[in-house]
């Protein structure tokens with residue numbers, strides 16, 4: 001188990017849900033955080049409230065090219081030991097009813113911003129022959145279900161990106177961890193995009209019945225300290241779904257198609 005004490009950890013999506021719980025857990029481990037999201041006031045209040053010294057880097061990750069430029073400034077100012085790509089947006093709309101622009105937005109935040117921030121921090125990690133990239137994908141990146149064709153596409157994509165990166169980074173001493181949460185009780189459903197790109201603005205019983213953000217954050221911290229390659233963080237059917245899909249794919253296809 002590697003210690004997080006004294007490490008500089010750049011965490012995206014730190015203003016809400018899993019990221020907020022992770023910020024608290026990581027600060028309690030003695031890490032110094034760079035907190036990223038769009039909500040500056042929330043991040044500043046969080047940085048002031050957490051034990052230790054922390055920084056805020058406000059970014060809109062739906063604009064990956066701008067995010068890359070801002071990220072190079074973060075990297076120039078800090079030696080980032082661990083990057084946690086956690087920010088993300090989900091979807092609740094049928095493929096038949098979803099604008100192409102919504103697919104692009106989901107890819108921008110869930111896939112291209114991950115690539116952009118990772119590319120910004122990697123050169124210095126490779127130079128130091130040490131570092132850790134952590135990306136939060138989803139069980140939806142393992143098993144596609146209704147209403148999430150764009151979200152699942154981006155989350156499947158990011159697992160592929162992390163698998164390739166892990167292979168490339170082995171000789172450089174940079175660890176790569178992919179986290180696949182199942183249902184977690186956060187604002188994700190509320191913030192998810194519908195077919196015209198507007199937020200759903202309502203909760204979802206699946207997420208409301210999921211594990212807590214704190215429970216998810218504890219499992220993520222454990223996976224980071226153990227330098228795991230990939231972990232599923234879930235309970236109930238969402239925990240079983242990736243394994244079921246691997247060994248009984250036609251059964252899972254029937255189950256997801258029959259689900260209302």
Ligand SMILES: NC(=O)c1ccc[n+]([C@@H]2O[C@H](COP(=O)([O-])OP(=O)(O)OC[C@H]3O[C@@H](n4cnc5c(N)ncnc54)[C@H](OP(=O)(O)O)[C@@H]3O)[C@@H](O)[C@H]2O)c1
Nearest residue numbers: 013015016017018037038039061062087088138184186188
């Ligand atoms: N909750 C679940 O059931 C679940 C399951 C599997 C995977 N995940 C993944 O876990 C991660 C965290 O989700 P969550 O459940 O904690 O959701 P959440 O409560 O909605 O939090 C999302 C975070 O992403 C940030 N974000 C959203 N759009 C952004 C943008 N354009 N630029 C910068 N930051 C942005 C938000 O901050 P601002 O709004 O302040 O910018 C917020 O901090 C996501 O990658 C999600 O896909 C969640």
